[in-house]
Amino acid sequence: MADHLAREQMALRLPAAIATQMRHDMEGVSEQVIAAVISEVPSYRDPFRGRMGRNIEVAVKVALDGFLDLASRREGIDAGEQVEAVLEAAYALGRGEARSGRSMDALAQAYRVGARVAWREMSSAAVNNGLAATMLARLAELVFAYIDELSDASVSGHADELATSGRLRQRRLDRLTTRLIEGASESELAAAAERADWEPPASLTAVVLPESKVRSVRGLLDPRTLFLADDASTVDLASGSVVLLVPAAAGRSRTVLLRVLADATAVVGPARPWTQARSSYLRVAQAHQLGLTGDTDLHLARVVLNADTDALADLRARVLAPLDAVSATSRTKLTETLNAWLLHQGRRDDIAGALFVHPQTVRYRMGQLRDLYGDRLTDPEFVRDATIALGESAVATSA
Structure with a gap:
């Protein structure tokens, strides 16, 4: 249990009668929390339908029960273990949000809405049952400390999931790039693209440029651009060079690409169907080894003459x-x-x-x-x- 939450818990022990009454009302409180979240957080309206919705409803009830165990310090109940279990659930909820492609904004808003509604209902029950003002203030502090801990746990879960999935996806993108450069079969490439969650463009253009230039051009290229550094075993380029496979065809898109790379000392290969990107890579690699820069279409004679x-x-x-x-x-x-x-x-x-x-x-x-x-x-x-x-x-x- 976090130190701040532990301090707030030690400063409060709800009278047994009040805790019993609040626990009796908890079913209605959890329903009102869920209804408020659905109403005030639009991005949760669909997730609350079906199996995920039932899981969230259970999580809300477990969280509220855990809070009452914490506030009342019931005999025979290890509130620390109970809260740790709730925090683990909050952490898992954050990871689930990341996997669903949602940011923490919606979940943070849901926590704020839930805290407000829960506090309104619990404070009303406490006052109606004669809880003293000083105890009510401590109860409020414990409520919001508890919500902060749940929110922090979810934030951690969300960040960890993004980091893990981001590293995993990057590894898959790297493998896809390697397979494209190696010239794998169409079926293998299609499977690798699906695993990497990468939508194939109609064509790819291989580009070689100095690693020092990547940052300046990266934001100007199609987000689906694939990168492979010179330390990869697949490439045989001068040290400090990077291979890019850029979604770009002939015509206007190629003109734009050449303009973007004009000051990057880049070598730009021909556009090829995406499953034939190796052809573009071989052209650009040979031009790079000859010390050429710019559009390889302007150096075809040199490339052909030096093929053997x-x-x-x-x-x-x-x-x-x-x-x-x-x-x-x-x-x-x-x-x-x-x-x-x-x-x-x-x-x-x-x-x-x-x-x-x-x-x-x-x-x-x-x-x-x-x-x-x-x-x-x-x-x-x-x-x-x-x-x-x-x-x-x-x-x-x-x-």
């Missing part, structure tokens, strides 16, 4: 093999000229402008290349391979 760096290196070596016969300086100049020739489709003046050389220099170098490559310069398959092999340097330069 070993294969790209082998292709480049094969394409440039004919230049192995010239000096390193000539190799560099001829490689630049070949790349510009491919990009500008043989237009000499455009090639000269790109290389900052005279058109005659371009003509001379192209003569060298024709001597080294022969008919391959007109072979569509070679032109394709050379464009891809030399494309990374061109993309890197333009970026």
Whole structure:
């Protein structure tokens, strides 16, 4: 029993006759308390129907009986144990409110209404049975100390339930995010979303950004956004990075997302159906590893060219093999000229402008290349391979 309540209890002992009369009236008091709560606390009108309503009615009666045991200090009754049981019930009531999705506001109001009605009825019975004024004052102090203890117990239960359920839900959201990034089956993802109480959007967009930027953008994103830190075993990113899966599709919603993340040094992947979020994650992870930022749709060539760096290196070596016969300086100049020739489709003046050389220099170098490559310069398959092999340097330069 709380110290304050214990002190108030020790200062009062209701005469047996008055306590008996008040106990006799308790059935009517509990009914009036319940009626007042239903009338004055609208959010409790539905809960008082059915099984939950019956449970609350029992709780009210137990609480009132516990108070009278406390006030009268009946022989053979351990009021401390009785009150502890009532406080446990109040604690459980607070947890139940949290599970029902209600705040403590309604329950706190119900306690205030209940205290007022209970005090009105009990004080009337006490006065009618001749309770002295000093004892009546002590009874009032005990009533409100008792209600405070019940309310505090409910507040604790409510807070504990929110903390517990919040941690549990966050763990489930983390598991859902991991499963999305891993590419689990649709049935597995649907089950994980249901367990996490997460409503799937039509599509998700993967985003990587520094952990230091998360707080500044979090409130601007869809509340269903999922987060996964770089320390998760599923992700392979630079330290201090966070993966977000943001409900956002193409069009206007993507434009808004890019605007929100404009100053966050973020990498934004493509929108994908929510069960295919792994596709967006793989794109954004690769772009992040290449040191790219912003919209990955603007870096598709870089991403494609670096999808298999070993294969790209082998292709480049094969394409440039004919230049192995010239000096390193000539190799560099001829490689630049070949790349510009491919990009500008043989237009000499455009090639000269790109290389900052005279058109005659371009003509001379192209003569060298024709001597080294022969008919391959007109072979569509070679032109394709050379464009891809030399494309990374061109993309890197333009970026």
